Amino acid sequence: DGGITQSPKYLFRKEGQNVTLSCEQNLNHDAMYWYRQDPGQGLRLIYYSQIVNDFQKGDIAEGYSVSREKKESFPLTVTSAQKNPTAFYLCASSFERTPYANEKLFFGSGTQLSVL
């Protein structure tokens, strides 16, 4: 089955530690995204990538880093510089064939990150 897989489901971070959230998709999508969701809030864009080896900062990129070495994979690292990392992290992907098409996002099931 095609889909987008995030792991782990739950993750705990110690103070000063970097942690990496995994996101893999087998939908052959070009674009991938990372969103952060706080309780009762909407989704805020952290980073996005249109193609392999290219990525752009979203609205709240500080304290996060990403890589896009393969089309299928877009891992997110939450660094120690992110002082308030507790949140639900959602990875998504989409086709981006033309600038004007409606390319809906497909989301993974999320990773809940908490600070110990």
Added chain:
Amino acid sequence: GQSLEQPSEVTAVEGAIVQINCTYQTSGFYGLSWYQQHDGGAPTFLSYNALDGLEETGRFSSFLSRSDSYGYLLLQELQMKDSASYFCAVRAQNTGFQKLVFGTGTRLLVSP
């Protein structure tokens, strides 16, 4: 920048009809999307409006008025499983690449 406003919570009973409104401010508007998210789950796509008017998909319909920067999601024949959060999102251009900007969500509670 972009901003979206939607009510924080709406309650209704099974079998009823409910409308969730969304007003937006954005530059370079290309369309309004709606996503559903159950607690702890992944958002899933419901609908997309690029042009004015009503789009119907089963029990759900979505409306857009570009001149009013306004849209709504209409849910008919409500079922308990419709209890979820509903997010509107605008697809606004940013340096040639369209990214989705989400509203804060409307929590729909359906009671028996």
